[in-house]
Amino acid sequence: QVQLVESGGGLVQAGGSLRLSCAASGGTFSRYVMGWFRQAPGKEREIVAALAWSGPITYYADSVKGRFTISRDNAKNTVYLQMNSLKPEDTAVYYCAADRTVVPQRGADQYDYWGQGTQVTVFS
Numbered sequence: 001q002v003q004l005v006e007s008g009g010g011l012v013q014a015g016g017s018l019r020l021s022c023a024a025s026g027g028t029f030s031r032y033v034m035g036w037f038r039q040a041p042g043k044e045r046e047i048v049a050a051l052a053w054s055g056p057i058t059y060y061a062d063s064v065k066g067r068f069t070i071s072r073d074n075a076k077n078t079v080y081l082q083m084n085s086l087k088p089e090d091t092a093v094y095y096c097a098a099d100r101t102v103v104p105q106r107g108a109d110q111y112d113y114w115g116q117g118t119q120v121t122v123f124s
């Protein structure tokens with residue numbers, strides 16, 4: 001059974017950085033897309049970034065381009081989200097998700113597996 005476990009969230013001042021980690025287990029991730037989503041109170045879950053596990057294909061939401069970087073460590077079956085220049089509007093619960101495909105998808109309903117989420121709070 002596929003399991004995704006996020007870590008690394010926390011409280012940070014605007015302009016600061018955090019790195020989220022997503023440890024994956026229970027699947028053959030060479031053919032999975034891994035995505036990071038976020039959901040703020042009262043808002044829909046939205047994609048932040050996605051990465052094809054087996055290749056260099058990535059996707060970033062316009063709101064995070066140039067500030068966030070998604071990456072992976074194949075040996076550790078772990079995906080990371082490096083978040084720099086954080087803004088208060090980045091405050092949300094961040095979720096890791098896996099999709100059994102090879103091309104990053106943007107819709108949350110297209111992802112098959114989800115982690116429990118980790119809270120990121122950015123204060124000004």
